[in-house]
């Protein structure tokens with residue numbers, strides 16, 4: 001009973017129970033995911049975008065069978081992620097960012113042989129597939145060398161998964177390799193692989209994803225195409241101010257100004273970048289500068305909102 | 319066929335992985351020598367020089383068991399830390415095919431301890447290696463590897479479930495050495511330990527090795543060691559499947 005949907009999830013929840021201390025144990029529960037519904041079509045490139053601790057990894061691990069949901073159900077190609085793990089696992093791949101997920105004491109060839117066995121790739125196909133893969137990642141002739149981070153995704157191609165989960169794949173990757181990675185992901189999706197990708201980077205989600213779910217506090221705050229999400233910030237205007245040493249009191253004052261919807265501060269070395277979103281019909285720039293009187297300022301700019309501003313607005317409203 | 323192939327390739331590659339860690343190699347090199355030395359002095363002091371070879375074999379087997387216990391515990395903990403435990407548990411095979419090669423590899427590499435102990439005894443203390451049944455000794459060694467690897471799987475199933483099970487299991491070195499008669503003959507232990515010893519594959523493996531060294535029936539002990547090992551394997555497989563599910567519920571496959 002294979003489904004037309006790659007992924008169907010209803011009411012997914014997950015709490016973690018932790019215990020710290022031996023003598024007087026302190027128990028804590030964390031509600032990491034609080035009711036997520038999603039459907040992802042076959043061949044879709046779906047993004048989960050959200051701040052630290054939003055519940056992205058937890059969601060992915062429930063979908064890929066590593067965690068059993070506290071409540072709710074999920075199916076991959078129609079197979080239940082709790083009960084039909086073998087069917088699900090045959091069809092999925094999972095890659096997470098950072099230099100992990102392969103055995104760095106073994107050569108590229110040995111890593112591939114090991115995973116080819118564990119994925120049950122038939123022996124007569126193994127040699128050919130492994131050679132193709134080494135060629136693909138440019139390791140032909142160097143297969144006896146130990147693996148490095150750049151090749152960690154190759155394990156997934158051994159068994160050509162139908163649904164690929166990528167948890168922050170571009171973390172710790174240099175810009176050139178990140179571009180290469182985005183091209184690879186786009187290529188896989190074009191070839192019919194369903195891809196679920198988590199990221200902190202707006203631009204990455206914007207460039208790659210067919211649809212994005214913005215998740216924060218364990219719930220989906222907004223879901224749509226990048227264009228739909230961008231329109232969340234329609235009717236707004238953004239003032240950006242570069243400043244040095246802005247006190248917290250000034251920032252709360254900015255938040256209280258009439259017409260102001262979101263205020264965020266980003267530290268860039270000695271400099272702070274203030275971003276103030278307001279209703280487009282209210283000109284807040286004068287008021288903003290008045291509140292910042294006496295503080296050393298750099299460039300001041302007023303512009304149209306971007307997807308990033310929409311994201312800030314969505315997460316800020318959560 | 320496919321299952322055997324997966325187990326074999328898995329074991330070879332895991333052994334390769336183990337042999338590339340300077341720490342594991344250092345442990346494997348040094349520990350048996352220390353144990354052999356201790357055994358020699360214990361038995362010299364005990365005025366039983368004719369039992370020196372027996373003692374060296376026992377010390378060697380202690381090394382194999384230490385390798386299985388700390389090796390499997392360490393390998394699973396290390397992989398939990400590295401994130402690869404999730405990756406291998408995520409493959410569509412039965413978890414036994416994933417975990418058994420890990421413990422089998424520690425038994426195989428631990429075998430070096432046996433060889434090293436005998437050679438050390440020969441070279442340094444001049445203990446002659448005149449085995450009563452050399453052929454059966456080889457068979458008993460293989461049975462020990464298989465039996466200890468399968469016994470290791472039973473323990474490893476708890477390492478998969480509990481985040482720090484290996485820390486709890488590491489002190490199991492000594493009781494198993496003692497109970498299985500690797501260190502001192504079982505006959506000197508209190509009577510209540512006998513039933514426990516009788517169900518440990520290590521006891522029969524140790525006995526088979528001793529019989530092959532000083533003379534005795536050997537083959538029945540080998541048979542019982544393998545049979546008990548198989549029981550451990552079946553039990554381990556059942557536990558592993560259920561612990562895997564519990565680990566997914568308790569979120570213990572990863573550290574964070």
Ligand SMILES: Nc1ncnc2c1ncn2[C@@H]1O[C@H](COP(=O)(O)OP(=O)(O)OP(=O)(O)O)[C@@H](O)[C@H]1O
Nearest residue numbers: 016018030032051052053054055056057058569574
């Ligand atoms: N194994 C665990 N035990 C206890 N709490 C956990 C565990 N894993 C995650 N959490 C908590 O659950 C919440 C969601 O974490 P999760 O890793 O899913 O977030 P995330 O969106 O992936 O964040 P990041 O962007 O930092 O990767 C966080 O508050 C986190 O601290």
Ligand SMILES: [Mg+2]
Nearest residue numbers: 056057058167
């Ligand atoms: Mg995460």
